[in-house]
Amino acid sequence: MSGSNVWSRSRERLRVFPELLSQCAEEAAVYGKCVAASTTGKQELKKDLCAKEFEALKTCFTNAARKRIR
Secondary structure, three states: OOHHHHHHHHHHHHHHHHHHHHHOHHHHHHHHHHHHHHOOOOOOOOOOOOHHHHHHHHHHHHHHHHHHHO
């Protein structure tokens, strides 16, 4: 496997990210609000505290990426 091929695939994923994010803006906002609310003051973010919101965002990204491929 060529090293340059790995970098070109990574760059392509990064180029597509803003498009996918725009399609999942609502889910991203909900997840961001959960993270922000969970880390008020000096409180640290704990694992799985916003798992439901993260899963919704992850599902949205996956679906948006599949639509883009077709």
